Amino acid sequence: xxxxxxxxxxxxxxxxxxxxxxxxxxxxxxxxxxxxxxxxxxxxxxxxxxxxxxxxxxxxxxxxxxxxxxxxxxxxxxxxxxxxxxxxxxxxxxxxxxxxxxxxxxxxxxxxxxxxxxxxxxxxxxxxxxxxxxxxxxxxxxxxxxxxxxxxxxxxxxxxxxxxxxxxxxxxxxxxxxxxxxxxxxxxxxxxxxxxxxxxxxxxxxxxxxxxxxxxxxxxxxxxxxxxxxxxxxxxxxxxxxxxxxxxxxxxxxxxxxxxxxxxxxxxxxxxxxxxxxxxxxxxxxxxxxxxxxxxxxxxxxxxxxxxxxxxxxxxxxxxxxxxxxxxxxx
Amino acid sequence: xxxxxxxxxxxxxxxxxxxxxxxxxxxxxxxxxxxxxxxxxxxxxxxxxxxxxxxxxxxxxxxxxxxxxxxxxxxxxxxxxxxxxxxxxxxxxxxxxxxxxxxxxxxxxxxxxxxxxxxxxxxxxxxxxxxxxxxxxxxxxxxxxxxxxxxxxxxxxxxxxxxxxxxxxxxxxxxxxxxxxxxxxxxxxxxxxxxxxxxxxxxxxxxxxxxxxxxxxxxxxxxxxxxxxxxxxxxxxxxxxxxxxxxxxxxxxxxxxxxxxxxxxxxxxxxxxxxxxxxxxxxxxxxxxxxxxxxxxxxxxxxxxxxxxxxxxxxxxxxxxxxxxxxxxxx
Numbered sequence: 001x002x003x004x005x006x007x008x009x010x011x012x013x014x015x016x017x018x019x020x021x022x023x024x025x026x027x028x029x030x031x032x033x034x035x036x037x038x039x040x041x042x043x044x045x046x047x048x049x050x051x052x053x054x055x056x057x058x059x060x061x062x063x064x065x066x067x068x069x070x071x072x073x074x075x076x077x078x079x080x081x082x083x084x085x086x087x088x089x090x091x092x093x094x095x096x097x098x099x100x101x102x103x104x105x106x107x108x109x110x111x112x113x114x115x116x117x118x119x120x121x122x123x124x125x126x127x128x129x130x131x132x133x134x135x136x137x138x139x140x141x142x143x144x145x146x147x148x149x150x151x152x153x154x155x156x157x158x159x160x161x162x163x164x165x166x167x168x169x170x171x172x173x174x175x176x177x178x179x180x181x182x183x184x185x186x187x188x189x190x191x192x193x194x195x196x197x198x199x200x201x202x203x204x205x206x207x208x209x210x211x212x213x214x215x216x217x218x219x220x221x222x223x224x225x226x227x228x229x230x231x232x233x234x235x236x237x238x239x240x241x242x243x244x245x246x247x248x249x250x251x252x253x254x255x256x257x258x259x260x261x262x263x264x265x266x267x268x269x270x271x272x273x274x275x276x277x278x279x280x281x282x283x284x285x286x287x288x289x290x291x292x293x294x295x296x297x298x299x300x301x302x303x304x305x306x307x308x309x310x311x312x313x314x315x316x317x318x319x320x321x322x323x324x325x326x327x328x329x330x331x
Numbered sequence: 332x333x334x335x336x337x338x339x340x341x342x343x344x345x346x347x348x349x350x351x352x353x354x355x356x357x358x359x360x361x362x363x364x365x366x367x368x369x370x371x372x373x374x375x376x377x378x379x380x381x382x383x384x385x386x387x388x389x390x391x392x393x394x395x396x397x398x399x400x401x402x403x404x405x406x407x408x409x410x411x412x413x414x415x416x417x418x419x420x421x422x423x424x425x426x427x428x429x430x431x432x433x434x435x436x437x438x439x440x441x442x443x444x445x446x447x448x449x450x451x452x453x454x455x456x457x458x459x460x461x462x463x464x465x466x467x468x469x470x471x472x473x474x475x476x477x478x479x480x481x482x483x484x485x486x487x488x489x490x491x492x493x494x495x496x497x498x499x500x501x502x503x504x505x506x507x508x509x510x511x512x513x514x515x516x517x518x519x520x521x522x523x524x525x526x527x528x529x530x531x532x533x534x535x536x537x538x539x540x541x542x543x544x545x546x547x548x549x550x551x552x553x554x555x556x557x558x559x560x561x562x563x564x565x566x567x568x569x570x571x572x573x574x575x576x577x578x579x580x581x582x583x584x585x586x587x588x589x590x591x592x593x594x595x596x597x598x599x600x601x602x603x604x605x606x607x608x609x610x611x612x613x614x615x616x617x618x619x620x621x622x623x624x625x626x627x628x629x630x631x632x633x634x635x636x637x638x639x640x641x642x643x644x645x646x647x648x649x650x651x652x653x654x655x656x657x658x659x660x661x662x
Contacts, residue, residue, distance in 0.1 A: 133556030133588045194528050195521040197560045225464030225567040225610050229528045232553075233560030257464045260609075271605055278594075279556050 001185035002094045002119045003062035004032035007051060007086070011079050012041040013068040019044040021096065021178060022067025028157050028182045034061040037082070053082065057089045063119070065181060066095040073098030075107075084110045094119040096177030121180040122188050124200070131198035131237050133279055138208030141330060142240040143218035143289065144272050146262045148227060148255045150248040151291035151319075152218035153179055158323035159244070160215040166327070169212040173204050175234065179217045189219055189230055197230065201237025213330065214238075218246070222271055223263045224254055235272065236279050242330050243276060243285045245269060245311075249303055250294040265311055287329040288315040332516035333425045333450045334393035335363035338382060338417070342410050343372040344399040350375040352427065352509060353398025359488050359513045365392040368413070384413065388420045394450070396512060397426040404429030406438075415441045425450040427508030452511040453519050455531070462529035462568050464610055469539030472661060473571040474549035474620065475603050477593045479558060479586045481579040482622035482650075483549035484510055489654035490575070491546040497658070500543040504535050506565065510548045520550055520561055528561065532568025544661065545569075549577070553602055554594045555585055566603065567610050573661050574607060574616045576600060576642075580634055581625040596642055618660040619646040 008026065013019035026033050026046050035051035038044070051059060064086040070076055075083075075097060083093055087110040095101050101118040102108060111118050141159065143152035156172060157179075163170035172179070174186025187200045205214045216238045220227030245265050254260040263271075269285045276283040288307055292300035300317060307315035314325045339357065344350035357364050357377050366382035369375070382390060395417040401407055406414075406428060414424055418441040426432050432449040433439060442449050472490065474483035487503060488510075494501035503510070505517025518531045536545045547569045551558030576596050585591040594602075600616045607614040619638055623631035631648060638646035645656045 130587075131557040133585075133591060135590070190524075190526040192525050193521075194523050194525060194561045194564070195558065197525050198557055222563075222606070223609050226462040226529055227526065228567045228606075228609075229560040229562075229564030230525045231560075232563035233525070236556040236559045256461075259466070260464060263609075274602055275553070275559075278554050278559075278591075 001121070001180070002092055002117070004029070004184060005034040005059070005061050006032055006063050006065045007034055007056040007061040007091065008036045008046065008067045009064050010036055010038045010042050010044055010046070011066070011068045012039045012076070014043045016044045019046075019068045021069060021181060022046060024178055025065060025067060025182050028161070032184070034059045037064070039078070039082070053085045053089050053091070057091060061091060063092045063094050066093070066097060069097065075099050075101070075104055080104065080106055083107055087111050087114050087116045090114070090116070092117045092119060094121060094181060096121045096181050098122070121177045122191055124188055124192050126187070126200070126203065128187070128192065128196040128200040128203050130195060131202050133236070136202075136205070136207045136239060137210055138212045138214065139241045140205055140214045140216060140238055141242040141244065142216045142234060142238045143244045143246050144231065144235070144268065145218055145221045145246040146223060146265065146268050147221050147248065147251060148224055150246045150251070151289060152246045155244055155246055155289040155318055155323070155326070156215040156217050157182070158318040159326050162323040162327045163213060169209055171212070171214050173214050173216045175201070175217045175219050186217070189234065190227070194229070197233030198237035201234055205238055216240070222275070223260075223268070225257060225260070232275070235276050239279045240276055240283055241280060243272060243283065244326060245285055245288045246291070247288065248291040265307065269311070285313065287313050287326050289326060290315055290317050292317045292320060332452075332511070333423055333448070335360070335515060336365040336390070336392050337363055337394050337396045338365055338387040338392040338422065339367045339377065339398045340395050341367055341369045341373050341375055341377070342397070342399045343370045343407070345374045347375045350377075350399045352400060352512060353377060355509055356396060356398060356513050359492070363515070365390045368395070370409070370413070384416045384420050384422075388422060392422060394423045394425050397424070397428060400428065406430050406432070406435055411435065411437055414438055418442050418445050418447045421445070421447070423448045423450060425452060425512060427452045427512050429453070452508045453522055455519055455523050457518070457531070457534065459518070459523060459527040459531040459534050461526060462533050464567070467533075467536070467538045467570065468541055469543045469545065470572045471536055471545045471547060471569055472573040472575065473547045473565060473569045474575045474577050475562065475566070475599065476549055476552045476577040477554060477596065477599050478552050478579065478582060479555055481577045481582075482620060483577045486575055486577055486620040486649055486654070486657070487546035487548050488513070489649040490657050493654040493658045494544060500540055502543070502545050504545050504547045506532070506548045506550050517548070520565065521558070525560070528564030529568035532565055536569055547571070553606070554591075554599070556588060556591070563606070566607050570610045571607055571614055572611060574603060574614065575657060576616055576619045577622070578619065579622040596638065600642070616644065618644050618657050620657060621646055621648050623648045623651060
C-alpha cells in the first residue's frame with residue numbers, strides 16, 4: 001500500500017500520548033523508520049534521529065507518516081507547509097486521521113504536481129470481492145475479544161514478531177488504521193461496505209504455504225452490539241485455524257456501552273467456536289491473551305494461573321511475558 | 332422515503348419473471364398502487380389498470396416505481412424518454428436496479444428542472460449512528476434463516492399483514508431493496524458501511540408503543556460466510572424479542588457457496604439464541620417458517636408436523652397456510 005522507509009511526523013504533538021501512533025509504528029517496525037520530524041513546539045521525542053524533510057529524502061525515506069493525533073483528528077494549518085514540502089521533495093504521505101489528506105486542496109495540488117500519492121488509510125481503496133468461503137491453503141490465527149480494545153492488535157503483532165524471531169513464516173494482517181500504518185497495508189474493515197466485509201478479509205489472507213501463518217488483527221467483539229457484525233465477518237472471512245481469546249479483566253462495562261457487562265472467557269469460547277467451525281471445522285481456541293496492565297505483577301500472575309486452570313489452555317499477557325507460549329500453543 | 336400512490340413501470344418486460352418486483356409490490360401493497368405502465372413490447376400484465384403517464388398523474392400517482400429488471404440491471408435507453416416524461420409530469424422515480432438513476436444525466440437534468448426526486452433504494456441516504464445497544468420500548472420480531480433467500484422477507488411481510496388484519500399495531504421494517512420498494516422506506520443494509528450496520532437497524536426500529544411489533548426483514552444467514560456479518564448486525568441492532576427460524580428443506584447447498592451444506596433448524600436455534608440474548612435476554616425463537624414450494628401438499632404437511640414435533644414450536648409455511656399461527660406464537 002505505501003512504501004518504507006518512513007519519516008515519522010510528530011508535528012507539534014504536546015506529549016507522548018498525542019504521538020502514540022508514531023510510537024506504535026516505531027515499536028513494531030523500527031527497521032521501517034528512517035527518523036522523526038518534530039516541529040519546534042513538539043513536546044515528544046521517540047529518541048530516534050531528527051531529520052529535516054531534505055535529510056529524510058537523502059536518507060531514502062519514501063513516505064511521511066503522520067504519527068500524531070490532533071484534537072478532533074484534524075490536519076492543522078501549521079502542518080501543511082511541511083507536508084507540501086515533503087511532497088515536493090518526493091515523499092508520499094500516509095495518514096490515519098479522520099480528516100482526510102485528500103480533502104485538503106493544497107495537499108492534493110502538491111501531490112498531483114509532483115506525482116506523489118496521499119494515502120488515507122481509513123478509506124478502502126480496493127474493490128473487494130464478495131466472500132466465497134473456499135478453503136485456502138496456509139494457516140490463519142485470529143484474535144477475538146470479550147470487548148473492543150482489549151489487546152487484540154498487540155497480541156497478533158507480538159505473535160507475528162515471535163514467529164519471525166523463530167525463523168518461521170508469518171504475516172501480520174492489519175484490519176484497522178493503526179495496524180495498517182504499522183504494516184504499510186491492510187484493510188480498514190470498519191469502513192468497508194457490509195456486503196464486502198468477509199470478502200475483504202479473504203482478500204488480505206490469500207492462499208499461502210502450508211506452514212505459513214497469517215496473524216489477523218481482530219476488531220470489535222461478538223458481544224459488542226455496535227460492532228459485532230464486523231467481528232463476525234472477520235471470523236467467516238478469516239477462516240481461522242486458531243483463535244486467541246483476548247480479555248481485560250478489570251474492565252467493568254463494555255467500551256462505549258455502559259449498560260453492558262463483559263462476558264467471561266468461557267462465554268466467549270462457547271459462542272465463537274461454533275461460529276468459526278462453520279467455515280473451518282478444525283478451528284480451535286488455543287490460548288488466552290490477557291491484558292493485565294491494571295494489575296500488579298502478583299495479581300496478574302495469580303489471575304493468569306487461574307484462567308489457565310479454568311480454561312485448560314495457556315493464558316499469557318504478551319506485554320508482560322512475551323508471546324512465546326502463545327506461538328507454542330499454535331503447535 | 333418515497334410517496335404512494337405508485338405507478339408500477341413494467342417497461343418492456345418480456346415476462347412475469349422480469350417484472351416480479353412489480354408483482355411483489357402489488358401483492359403486498361395493492362392500496363399503494365394506482366396502476367401499471369406497459370410499453371408496447373411488454374409481455375407481462377399484473378391485471379390492473381393500464382395508465383399513461385398523464386392518466387397516472389391525474390389519478391394522483393406520486394412516484395413511478397421501476398418494477399422490472401433488465402439483463403444486467405441496466406436502465407435501457409428506450410425507457411428514458413418515458414421516465415423523463417414522468418418527471419416532467421410531476422412524478423418522482425424509485426428504482427432498486429444496480430445501475431443508478433442518479434448516474435443517468437438525462438434523468439438528473441429532468442429531475443432538477445422539475446423539482447422531482449430520484450430514489451435509488453440501493454444507496455443509503457441517511458447518516459446512520461453507531462449502535463448504542465440501549466433497550467427500546469415496543470416489541471421486535473426478526474426472521475433469521477438457515478441460508479439466504481429462504482423466505483425471510485415473505486415471512487415478515489405476511490406476519491405484518493396478519494397483525495394489521497387483527498387490528499394490532501405493527502410495522503414492516505425493510506432492510507433490502509425489494510422490501511424498501513414495497514414499504515416505501517427502510518435501509519439497504521448490504522450497502523451500509525460496516526461500523527454503522529447495527530446503528531442503521533436501531534434507527535429504523537425506534538422506540539414504540541409497548542404493544543407495537545416491528546417485523547424486521549432478515550438478510551443473509553449466520554451460517555453464510557459471505558453475509559453473516561450483516562445478519563449479526565441485524566440481530567444486535569434489532570434487539571429482537573422474537574425470532575422466526577426460516578428454512579427451505581429441499582435446498583442442498585448454501586446459496587452461492589457450493590462447498591457448504593445448510594445447517595439444521597436446531598443448529599440455527601442453538602447458534603442464534605445466545606447471540607440474540609446478548610442484547611435481549613428475553614429473546615425467544617417462537618416459530619419456524621418453512622418454504623415448502625418444492626414439495627407436494629402431502630410432503631409439506633408431513634414435513635411441517637415433523638419439524639413442529641422436533642423443535643417444540645409451531646412450524647408453518649405462511650404461503651401455503653397463512654401467518655395466523657406465526658403471529659399467535661408471538662403471544
